[in-house]
Amino acid sequence: MMRTLVTMLVGLLLLYLTPGGLCQGCAVNEAEHPLVRDLQKKMIYSVDASAPPNPSILLSLRLAQDHNMHIEQDMLNKLSQDAVQRAVVSFSSGQVALHILAQQASCSDPRRVSANSSTINLVHLLEQKFQAELQNIAIHGNPLTNFYQLSLDVLALCQLNGRLSPANASALLSPDHKKYYLSGQFSVDTAAVAVLAQICLQTRGQPLPPKVHKKIRQNVQWLVDKILAKKRRDGVIGNIYSTGLAMQALSVSSSYLKPGAWNCLQTLHRVLDEIPQGTFKNPMAASQILPSLENRTYLDVSRLNCSMNPDNLPLSTARPAPPTSCCPPSISVTYTVADSLNNTFNNSISVTVPQGSVFFKVMEVAQDKDPSKFSFTYTQSSWGPYITSVQGLQADNNQRTYWQLLSNGIPLSQGAGDYVVSNSERLEVKFSVY
Numbered sequence: 001m002m003r004t005l006v007t008m009l010v011g012l013l014l015l016y017l018t019p020g021g022l023c024q025g026c027a028v029n030e031a032e033h034p035l036v037r038d039l040q041k042k043m044i045y046s047v048d049a050s051a052p053p054n055p056s057i058l059l060s061l062r063l064a065q066d067h068n069m070h071i072e073q074d075m076l077n078k079l080s081q082d083a084v085q086r087a088v089v090s091f092s093s094g095q096v097a098l099h100i101l102a103q104q105a106s107c108s109d110p111r112r113v114s115a116n117s118s119t120i121n122l123v124h125l126l127e128q129k130f131q132a133e134l135q136n137i138a139i140h141g142n143p144l145t146n147f148y149q150l151s152l153d154v155l156a157l158c159q160l161n162g163r164l165s166p167a168n169a170s171a172l173l174s175p176d177h178k179k180y181y182l183s184g185q186f187s188v189d190t191a192a193v194a195v196l197a198q199i200c201l202q203t204r205g206q207p208l209p210p211k212v213h214k215k216i217r218q219n220v221q222w223l224v225d226k227i228l229a230k231k232r233r234d235g236v237i238g239n240i241y242s243t244g245l246a247m248q249a250l251s252v253s254s255s256y257l258k259p260g261a262w263n264c265l266q267t268l269h270r271v272l273d274e275i276p277q278g279t280f281k282n283p284m285a286a287s288q289i290l291p292s293l294e295n296r297t298y299l300d301v302s303r304l305n306c307s308m309n310p311d312n313l314p315l316s317t318a319r320p321a322p323p324t325s326c327c328p329p330s331i332s333v334t335y336t337v338a339d340s341l342n343n344t345f346n347n348s349i350s351v352t353v354p355q356g357s358v359f360f361k362v363m364e365v366a367q368d369k370d371p372s373k374f375s376f377t378y379t380q381s382s383w384g385p386y387i388t389s390v391q392g393l394q395a396d397n398n399q400r401t402y403w404q405l406l407s408n409g410i411p412l413s414q415g416a417g418d419y420v421v422s423n424s425e426r427l428e429v430k431f432s433v434y
């Protein structure tokens with residue numbers, strides 16, 4: 001009896017002390033693993049050769065258990081080419097950070113990325129872009145991008161021992177409404193990356209001065225508590241698209257969690273249930289969920305041993321054809337565009353589209369019908385088309401304005417290129433502040 005009790009206590013203690021602590025064993029089991037392989041394959045097949053290569057995809061493939069070394073090498077070459085050609089002028093700081101993590105995860109030196117007889121030092125470039133972000137905060141009060149990207153920057157500079165003062169980084173990522181709230185909602189994604197970045201600061205390099213150590217502990221505790229407050233009963237944290245990053249954050253900060261505060265396996269199973277429903281069909285969504293299914297985090301990129309990877313993910317040469325349904329019936333939706341900040345316009349139209357159409361299609365049909373009211377522009381981003389203007393009214397980062405997508409008055413958790421509309425739905429694109 002006594003011996004059983006002692007064994008149980010020792011077991012619990014070990015569980016608590018091991019890295020990943022509360023989340024030990026929180027990875028898919030053998031029976032569930034085909035779901036992960038499926039996600040990996042879909043992600044690889046959905047890579048669009050005409051779009052810029054996406055570092056988040058290679059990063060997540062590198063963190064997986066199974067590998068297709070040929071595909072990963074090909075992606076790495078394309079990323080290197082893109083970086084030497086465009087990084088200096090066209091990449092945001094967060095894009096440089098993701099490229100650094102993808103290179104590091106591929107055991108390639110981000111300080112010497114070579115392609116087409118040019119070489120670029122991405123760590124040096126990130127140091128410069130990070131300074132430009134800080135300067136923009138000093139002048140305009142907002143970063144050039146956002147605090148999600150600033151957190152990625154700190155994470156990448158920390159992992160690569162780049163020029164970064166932990167004292168300044170901890171002040172930058174301190175609790176603040178403006179940093180961690182978007183449109184009045186706590187951004188779990190931003191908080192999760194900020195946790196990863198600060199756990200990196202705590203565990204890498206020189207020991208921190210006690211004051212900085214304390215500050216980082218307070219920051220992480222605040223972020224972890226806020227993330228946990230966004231945990232829903234079914235295990236989702238924030239929404240399904242922030243859950244993967246939240247899982248990474250919580251699994252590296254187990255010493256900040258009270259026992260029983262989070263049931264990692266419940267969250268994992270909730271995520272697994274969503275895979276067959278196509279919830280992660282957007283390759284970005286897949287890339288952000290994959291590491292947490294394998295109980296891996298972005299902090300593991302420096303620990304990967306590339307020569308030990310099995311080359312065990314064969315892909316058929318023919319891509320699976322996208323499902324086609326002939327001649328779907330038509331559905332009708334109401335579509336509104338409104339400037340809710342200056343109240344300069346508020347126009348509605350009824351639009352008929354084939355069943356199964358996405359929001360973007362509705363916008364195109366409305367634009368064709370009445371361009372003076374429904375014209376719009378977009379940029380192609382890693383998540384798909386990002387709406388930048390309607391009726392010539394442009395979103396502006398320095399003013400914190402954007403075009404918000406809503407359905408029946410509720411903000412969507414997917415973009416215009418992914419959200420499938422339903423009959424009689426009231427869709428809206430609304431000029432808003434975040």
Ligand code: B12
Nearest residue numbers: 094095189241242382383384386387402404405412413415
């Ligand atoms: C910051 C942010 C925003 C900012 C972007 C402006 C800014 N200041 O940077 C604001 C608040 C405006 C915003 C808006 C939206 N966002 Co947002 N956003 C993010 C966040 C936290 C970080 C993005 C980032 O910087 N990535 C790093 C850089 C290096 O990558 P990037 O691809 O170059 O980043 C750009 C694009 O991602 C783009 N962007 C941001 N959000 C979205 C959403 C979509 C659908 C698209 C196509 C592009 C896009 O802006 C980034 C900066 O230029 C992510 C979180 C995450 N997990 O990725 C959510 C996230 C990408 N957003 C999301 C959503 C749903 C939206 C909205 C559709 C919400 C809405 N109902 O209107 C809108 C986009 C509408 C439109 N106009 O097309 C979801 C996407 C999920 C999905 N399956 O598609 C995410 C994952 C958050 C979540 N967990 O729900 N977003």
